[in-house]
Amino acid sequence: MHQVSVVVPSFNAGLYLRDCVSSIRENSAGVEVEVIIVDDGSTDDTSIRVLSDLGSEPDLKIIRHEKNLGVQVARNNGLKAASGDYVLCVDADDVLLPILGHGSFLSEATRILSTDHHIAFVHTLVRMFGDFHGLTISSYPLREELVARKHHVPIAIVYRRNEILNGLLYMETVLKWQDWAFGVSLLARRWERNERSEIGFIEGPGYGYRVHSTSSRISQTQISEFDATKLVVEVYREFFISKFPDIANDIDDLTAAVVASKPGPLEDLLFVASFKLEHALSMARGREYQLHSAHVNRLGIP
Template sequence: MANVIYTKQRGLNMVTDVSIIIAAFNAQKTLGTAIESALNQTDCNLEVIVVDDCSTDDTALIAKRYATLDSRVSVLKTDYNLGCSEARNLAISAARGTWLAVLDADDFFAPDRIATLLETAKKETVEIVVDSYFLCDSLSMNAHTARFTALCPPEESRLFTAQDFIHHGLGSTKPLFKASLLQKHDLSFDPFVSAGEDLLLYTQLVLLQAKCAFINRPMYFRTEDPSSLSRQNRIGFLTELLTVFDVLEGNLSLLHCDFDKTYHAIAYRRKITHDALAAAQWKQWAEHKTSDSFPSVLSGFRLLRHLCFKKQRYAMCPLQV
């Protein structure tokens, strides 16, 4: 399934605090920035595991170059394209860190992100730490919007229940979490979910009573590439995301959580996703104006609701230029 194409032997007695997981497919333009942001983390012992998911560009070559220069980098290459979830799971199976952090190949970290999250985890005695994040232009890499910065005062942290986590949509984040959680609950990224695999896994963990804290300090930079799958096929992405909420709802009876509050939190995020789907359908119709794709009257109501409450629902705060 995969081969280790480059790694340097590190000291066997060296403690690894955090394993940073990067699944990459045809990411030659952005992978270097992602890896460098991981290696430039301050005040922690870390390893970076890059999985080249059968790329057809120079992704593997770039990853190997970093591995030859820094013993903290290991590179795995799949024999065929596995998809994001299985590529991440492959890296996790090779990880030695007490904590895990996922970094998308087109995103990057602030230099003190991991150290700050570790400090927050220690302070709050939790197993999952979530931070606010920036949305960036994929060309300039400049941040234009912050998300989740209104959930508590700047630089402060707070504990989150599973219901808080779901209600505020924190499944879209990239938290730091204990590797032992996956072993304890026999969980991994679901390879059969192509949209919302992060949402599904992290929500399952908090529903299984993993302690979670949030810190209002944007340290993850997420790029918005118009050519990404979630942007090109917005309708398909959101439709798939709705199935994730169905899975979570179907598992509630098996989990130790407040059923009513959790059910209502899931219903709220499902409504938001339905409204976003309606907006995507109307956009498609406006671009093509074919009679067979004319959205329904109900979707018109959902479109208006989406437009009126988008910033509030997605905790978006545009940055002043």
């Protein structure tokens, strides 16, 4: 039985942390799970109490930061402490979901990774819940080419811990679009090793994204997308040149090409339709009514 290390960074997320941990336990059939909670300097009473209670449970490992260092550092410290064969990060206010027809997202993902070394990582569809319901707009299978063109990479990807042992970590200088940057890092490092990278996909949905307004999320932070993307392109310039061969070898031109290739909502919807038309129709019906709502826009519906 494969062991999966599930890293849960948590900062003042005590309202949701129990649900997150319970969902991991309940949806881990077929694998052994190591849950690593990284308390990133929580200060509110609820979080401190919940973390204290969870700290007495033997199947959990809790890493504590004396002060808030940011989600990237928290994830990286969790990854460095992981001992499983495979790794998954889960946000503390989100949950894993049961998948009909499979033992669990974790068991099916590890089966795929263990039987095909060309698979770089495995992902699943993401379903929103809480203040908004439905699949996220990027609900379709990924390919390496799409990731290079700035299609969304979710946090919920399962990959081999060997990648971490070989130096893969989150880029702490990238303050937004970190999951995309991490996906690029994983694929680009394999490309540098002349390894083929395919991406496994389990429809599910196997991950639940909680939409709420009780705290801000990084996705709502105002940061220059060009500047954030440039940090990634600079590190993996040759990888991006291989994907954009017609662009001059200038970092600004290359970055501009990557940002320009990012799909808008309509293009994402067309990708969804090409994968499963009923999903796209459901999104179009639901969001046509909701997208003009200031409440939904404030929540940053993905």
